[in-house]
Amino acid sequence: MLRRELPPADVRRGWLIRLNAQGVAPSSDGQGVLERDVAWPPQALRLGFWHDEPVALSIEAGGEAWPPARDWLAQISPAESEVLATALQVSHWERDHRFCGRCGHPTQRLAHEFAMSCEQCGLRAYPRISPCIITLVTFGRDMLLARSPRFPPQRYSTLAGFIEPGEAVESAVRREVMEEVGVEVGRVSFFKSQSWPFPHSLMMGFFAEATSRRIRIDGHEIADAAWFTPENPPELPPSYSISRQLIDTHRRAVATR
Template sequence: MLERDLAGLADCRAGYLIRVGEEGVADNGQGGIVQSPDRWPQGAIALGRWQGEPLAVIAETGEAHWPTPREWLARLDERDFALISTALQVVRWARDHRFCGRCGGAMRQRPGEFMMQCTKCGLRSYPRISPCIITLVTWRDRLLLARSPRFAAGRFSTLAGFIEPGESAEEAVRREVLEEVGVQVGRISYYRSQSWPMPHSLMLGFYAEAASRELRVDGVEIEAADWFDANTLPGLPPSYSISRGLIENFLRGTARRE
């Protein structure tokens, strides 16, 4: 488990390291992403403590073919997701916030915090986290699953979308479901959340009971949608995704009721 006590690591220069490239994350030679303890290279950013020892991330360029984040998520234990998710998001933040968005001045990280501050005007920048809703719409024992044109052939999934400024998560669930498949939603209940570092989403999982059943697919974000049951399931999202968790958890519940 990653202990997020950054304040105690402000002067730390050695410990475990995660190496993040432009496309992938380095293997440690034993199937994991955490490299053996050593002196940290220049530019390493402390992330916290892992197994009691300091852990940092370094951004590298020109890597060979390191596994992609998605390949790692399929491979790692779920308890290690926080490591790769934190490393990827902190590296992206440091890379994309080198200059102030207000005055163009250089930004510098404050040691012991995930905070960059403009050296000219003082504007502060924190790692960006973009909240998204992801929802399984249900009607009795039926699941509403849809596919985006970007999906692999035959795969369907739950509906998802970014929360817009000024909107609550529940409002985003109702809006996204109506926009994407034309269904009105009744009762909404919270499931759980998952950090999704491609590139910096926080997925908030919900169940939504359908108040109407007719589907009207938007044809842009969604190219097909349908009602399924446990015996007629299409190809599903990968096992590590919260989308799959929403589906499996619902199917376990309906199996118990029979």
């Protein structure tokens, strides 16, 4: 697990994860993205501690064809995925907060936390995290799954959307389901959450029980939606996604009913 405490500023060696605009460098054994005991380049950004040794991120300019981050998330462990998700979000934050959003002055990174600070006006910019709900709507044993026009052909998934300013999480579940498929839901229960660093979402997973089966799709965000039995699902999202974990958890729970 990543220990979320920044190594001292004079530490210049330890684990390193290397990103460029295309993807993430494989470690020398090809098995993951974390390389052990290497000298950090001058621009390295400290992330924390991994197995009690300091870990940093290096953003590199080269155009080497490293595998995209999504491919890595499909094959590395959940613990290593957490480091990768952190590295991706810290890299976006560092890139996007070089100047103060309030007064335009150049910012500087603080040594002891993830904060870009403006000396001119005092504003601090922290890594942005965008909370989203993701929900599997059920009716008895059946699951409501939908496809977005952006999905690979045949792929269906759970419903998801951003939480709006001032909105409670449970209200966002009810609103998104109503907006996207026109279905009213009764009981809503929390499942678990997952960081989704594209670029900075925090997915909060819920089960939602529909009070009726009639579907009315919006035709924009959703290209099709339908009820599926646990025994005959369509093509589903990859197993590391919280969407798939919601679906698999429900299918296991109703398998003996």
